[in-house]
Amino acid sequence: MTLDEYLIDNKESAYMLRVETDAMQDEGILRGDLIIVDRGATPKNGDLIVALVDDSYHLKRFDKKSKKEIQVEAVVKSVIRKY
Amino acid sequence: MRKTILHVDGDSFFASCEVSLDVSLRGKPVVTGHERGIATAMSKEAKTLGVVRGMPIFKIKKDFPQVVVVNSNYFAYGLFAERMYNIVRRYTDRVEEYSIDECFADLTGLKEPFWAIGEALKADLNAELGMTFSIGIAPSKVLAKVASKTRKPDGLTVIEPNEVENFLKDLPINKVWGIGPQTSLKLQNLGIKTALEFINKPKDWIETNLARPYVDTWNELRGLSVHDVNTESDDQKSIQHTRMFGMKTNNKEIILSELSMHVECACARARMMKLAPKRIYYFLKTAEFRYHRGEINLDRPSNNPSEIMKAIEVSFKEVFRPNIQYRSSGVTLAGLASGTQNDLFGEVVKSEKSQKVFKVVDKIDKRFGTGTIMLGSSLNANKRRGNTPSRHFKILYMGEVV
Numbered sequence: 001m002t003l004d005e006y007l008i009d010n011k012e013s014a015y016m017l018r019v020e021t022d023a024m025q026d027e028g029i030l031r032g033d034l035i036i037v038d039r040g041a042t043p044k045n046g047d048l049i050v051a052l053v054d055d056s057y058h059l060k061r062f063d064k065k066s067k068k069e070i071q072v073e074a075v076v077k078s079v080i081r082k083y
Numbered sequence: 084m085r086k087t088i089l090h091v092d093g094d095s096f097f098a099s100c101e102v103s104l105d106v107s108l109r110g111k112p113v114v115t116g117h118e119r120g121i122a123t124a125m126s127k128e129a130k131t132l133g134v135v136r137g138m139p140i141f142k143i144k145k146d147f148p149q150v151v152v153v154n155s156n157y158f159a160y161g162l163f164a165e166r167m168y169n170i171v172r173r174y175t176d177r178v179e180e181y182s183i184d185e186c187f188a189d190l191t192g193l194k195e196p197f198w199a200i201g202e203a204l205k206a207d208l209n210a211e212l213g214m215t216f217s218i219g220i221a222p223s224k225v226l227a228k229v230a231s232k233t234r235k236p237d238g239l240t241v242i243e244p245n246e247v248e249n250f251l252k253d254l255p256i257n258k259v260w261g262i263g264p265q266t267s268l269k270l271q272n273l274g275i276k277t278a279l280e281f282i283n284k285p286k287d288w289i290e291t292n293l294a295r296p297y298v299d300t301w302n303e304l305r306g307l308s309v310h311d312v313n314t315e316s317d318d319q320k321s322i323q324h325t326r327m328f329g330m331k332t333n334n335k336e337i338i339l340s341e342l343s344m345h346v347e348c349a350c351a352r353a354r355m356m357k358l359a360p361k362r363i364y365y366f367l368k369t370a371e372f373r374y375h376r377g378e379i380n381l382d383r384p385s386n387n388p389s390e391i392m393k394a395i396e397v398s399f400k401e402v403f404r405p406n407i408q409y410r411s412s413g414v415t416l417a418g419l420a421s422g423t424q425n426d427l428f429g430e431v432v433k434s435e436k437s438q439k440v441f442k443v444v445d446k447i448d449k450r451f452g453t454g455t456i457m458l459g460s461s462l463n464a465n466k467r468r469g470n471t472p473s474r475h476f477k478i479l480y481m482g483e484v485v
Binding site: 010011012013039040041052056057073 | 106107109166169170207211212213357
């Protein structure tokens with residue numbers, strides 16, 4: 001198995017983003033990490049997602065019951081950290 | 084069997100790629116081509132403002148200061164194109180990668196309703212690539228192009244065989260794929276303004292007034308598929324010859340000469356393999372990496388470069404655009420049929436003669452090096468290698484210039 005196969009489910013819809021926030025450190029995602037996200041996936045309750053808020057991307061936990069409408073851009077699939 | 088062809092066309096593709104990769108550009112008027120000094124693509128917001136392709140960047144900045152102008156990133160556009168082709172391949176493996184922002188797929192024989200395939204594909208492309216595409220589904224390639232242009236952006240249009248006339252009645256003849264400015268002018272002088280008027284002419288009228296490729300276009304517009312979807316597996320059975328121009332050019336003679344050289348080299352290889360093509364594809368690649376293509380269906384297989392060049396010269400008038408800079412060109416011989424040297428050209432005496440000529444050409448090339456003897460039409464292209472052909476070329480394949 002290659003790292004690509006391990007980290008990526010769907011090659012066509014996979015994108016890489018650099019994390020620029022400390023907000024997710026309790027979730028184990030640190031500033032400077034790379035995350036691989038799937039733009040085509042449908043989020044399930046509790047998934048880490050990339051949401052569009054005020055014209056920029058934000059990392060969040062997907063909450064089905066939340067009354068606040070949020071625009072889901074992608075579902076986080078993997079985290080890559082280099083030391 | 085009636086065919087069903089799908090055409091996918093990326094909306095404002097280059098600009099859409101930029102927006103897909105940078106969320107801060109979303110909803111803004113975006114123009115690509117900063118490094119070239121002219122607009123190469125515009126987002127729909129920029130189009131609404133009145134920015135058109137080819138507009139100088141300094142003028143855009145002056146007249147529309149709100150426009151975001153970015154450098155082109157052809158590497159990224161190529162990656163998006165690959166993903167587009169692969170997503171279409173989920174529905175059928177018969178996909179032709181027509182250009183960086185377009186592809187064809189052959190849906191013939193698929194069980195699901197075609198509009199359902201179109202909607203599912205469109206949803207996949209939109210979600211996974213973060214941009215919109217316009218899709219057309221019709222009984223031929225030319226009609227599929229008509230369909231995808233009908234609703235743009237983000238449209239899906241299916242032309243059923245019995246609806247063809249509805250789609251063609253208001254379509255100006257010059258908007259038909261493959262009918263360029265010269266031919267549309269000629270047709271207008273003959274009283275034909277719309278595609279419907281064109282297909283309502285009898286076949287012998289078309290044959291009398293226009294060259295062979297337009298009979299194909301006439302058939303395609305009537306819903307009879309002539310142009311096959313050229314998949315990669317076909318490519319393996321084809322012979323291709325391409326190269327970059329020494330510098331960007333829009334000189335018609337130089338470009339035709341390059342094509343002539345490609346045809347000669349590819350034909351030499353075909354003759355060596357005792358094969359002759361039924362279809363010829365050629366392309367001119369613009370400085371913006373767009374492809375302008377021509378496709379020729381020969382009456383019978385031929386590996387005679389003069390015959391092929393005659394056909395290319397006719398269709399070239401529609402493919403070549405004088406005010407565009409081109410960077411490379413290439414020729415593909417496809418639909419290769421084998422046959423003995425004798426019966427390949429058996430039908431026409433003239434061809435038999437030239438067959439003998441090219442047999443001699445092959446012998447001379449083998450002895451003294453490729454390009455020792457060539458068609459006059461290839462002269463310009465061969466000058467680039469020095470005026471007299473060197474005898475020290477290493478021959479990799481017959482017909483391959485080192």
